[in-house]
Amino acid sequence: MSTNTYTVTGMTCGHCVASVTEELGEIGGVTDVAVDLPTGAVTVTSDRPVDDAKIRAAVEEAGYQLAG
Amino acid sequence: MSTNTYTVTGMTCGHCVASVTEELGEIGGVTDVAVDLPTGAVTVTSDRPVDDAKIRAAVEEAGYQLAG
Numbered sequence: 001m002s003t004n005t006y007t008v009t010g011m012t013c014g015h016c017v018a019s020v021t022e023e024l025g026e027i028g029g030v031t032d033v034a035v036d037l038p039t040g041a042v043t044v045t046s047d048r049p050v051d052d053a054k055i056r057a058a059v060e061e062a063g064y065q066l067a068g
Numbered sequence: 069m070s071t072n073t074y075t076v077t078g079m080t081c082g083h084c085v086a087s088v089t090e091e092l093g094e095i096g097g098v099t100d101v102a103v104d105l106p107t108g109a110v111t112v113t114s115d116r117p118v119d120d121a122k123i124r125a126a127v128e129e130a131g132y133q134l135a136g
Contacts, residue, residue, distance in 0.1 A: 015083030015086075
């Protein structure tokens with residue numbers, strides 16, 4: 001089990017949260033995605049380590065950016 | 069042909085625009101919906117007059133509010 005928290009910028013509403021959650025949820029091994037809209041904190045739980053590049057790609061596919 | 073412009077508050081992103089556009093487009097007689105996100109101006113074109121109450125209901129169904 002692996003849990004990592006990222007900061008995503010550009011999310012403004014519940015639809016944004018849904019888009020990011022959906023894209024991250026499609027990554028192999030991801031079992032849970034939790035988004036805190038006000039802060040942009042996105043916590044990804046997976047049953048195996050997930051490469052940061054995959055996280056970044058999914059966030060960008062949804063139309064947002066990883067901070068840092 | 070009837071064209072009316074309303075101000076919708078609470079839209080923050082393209083998903084919001086899509087939601088409002090979809091709900092307004094389902095009103096009978098509506099042929100076009102144009103949304104300007106920065107100002108919240110929503111222009112509804114219809115082939116017959118549309119009751120303001122229907123516009124308001126559609127905007128609220130999408131999760132937003134008509135100003136005024």
